[in-house]
Amino acid sequence: KQEVTQIPAALSVPEGENLVLNCSFTDSAIYNLQWFRQDPGKGLTSLLLIQSSQREQTSGRLNASLDKSSGRSTLYIAASQPGDSATYLCAVTSGNTGKLIFGQGTTLQVKP
Amino acid sequence: DTGVSQNPRHKITKRGQNVTFRCDPISEHNRLYWYRQTLGQGPEFLTYFQNEAQLEKSRLLSDRFSAERPKGSFSTLEIQRTEQGDSAMYLCASSSRSSGSYEQYFGPGTRLTVT
Numbered sequence: 001k002q003e004v005t006q007i008p009a010a011l012s013v014p015e016g017e018n019l020v021l022n023c024s025f026t027d028s029a030i031y032n033l034q035w036f037r038q039d040p041g042k043g044l045t046s047l048l049l050i051q052s053s054q055r056e057q058t059s060g061r062l063n064a065s066l067d068k069s070s071g072r073s074t075l076y077i078a079a080s081q082p083g084d085s086a087t088y089l090c091a092v093t094s095g096n097t098g099k100l101i102f103g104q105g106t107t108l109q110v111k112p
Numbered sequence: 113d114t115g116v117s118q119n120p121r122h123k124i125t126k127r128g129q130n131v132t133f134r135c136d137p138i139s140e141h142n143r144l145y146w147y148r149q150t151l152g153q154g155p156e157f158l159t160y161f162q163n164e165a166q167l168e169k170s171r172l173l174s175d176r177f178s179a180e181r182p183k184g185s186f187s188t189l190e191i192q193r194t195e196q197g198d199s200a201m202y203l204c205a206s207s208s209r210s211s212g213s214y215e216q217y218f219g220p221g222t223r224l225t226v227t
Contacts, residue, residue, distance in 0.1 A: 004154075032213055043203060044155070044218040045114070051213050089154055097168050098143060098207060098214040102154030 006103035021075040023090030116219035137206030
């Protein structure tokens with residue numbers, strides 16, 4: 001059974017700092033991995049999707065990497081801003097259905 | 113705005129009542145998913161449709177829950193005889209095969225409170 005774990009559960013950093021969020025999964029037979037952002041009481045916004053054949057994806061100040069063999073992904077946020085404060089969720093898909101298995105999320109606070 | 117809409121956004125109901133939620137996916141997306149999220153947790157998969165066919169249901173989806181997607185367009189999720197444990201955010205997502213991936217786009221969710 002696939003399990004996804006995110007560490008740390010919460011993180012507080014000063015504005016401008018670079019930071020890394022971690023995601024690990026138990027079954028390396030994944031189809032793809034998605035990182036999402038969730039603001040309080042809101043739905044999920046897709047940030048990056050990495051297909052199983054890829055090693056990383058970049059969008060603006062965000063860079064996500066994937067190491068299938070070790071069951072790990074990282075989300076790197078450069079030059080953090082207070083507007084980056086949110087919960088970041090990692091999710092993997094495996095098999096044909098595409099259903100997502102989520103971690104519990106990392107809640108990030110960026111202090112001005 | 114991802115293009116996926118959900119209604120209502122909030123629902124407060126008394127225990128034992130029936131509730132129905134609606135999801136309108138991105139129009140060209142053939143896959144539609146329902147997830148449930150409780151406070152402080154990641155979303156959990158409930159069920160999945162490809163076009164109008166419901167192809168998978170989680171064990172979380174008890175017999176009080178039913179979902180439909182007539183004509184492969186919008187979807188409804190009904191909960192009968194609601195219980196306090198049903199209080200959660202219900203999220204809908206849609207996807208299609210593009211560039212070899214099924215990237216999922218989520219709606220804003222329906223927050224259910226059972227009193």
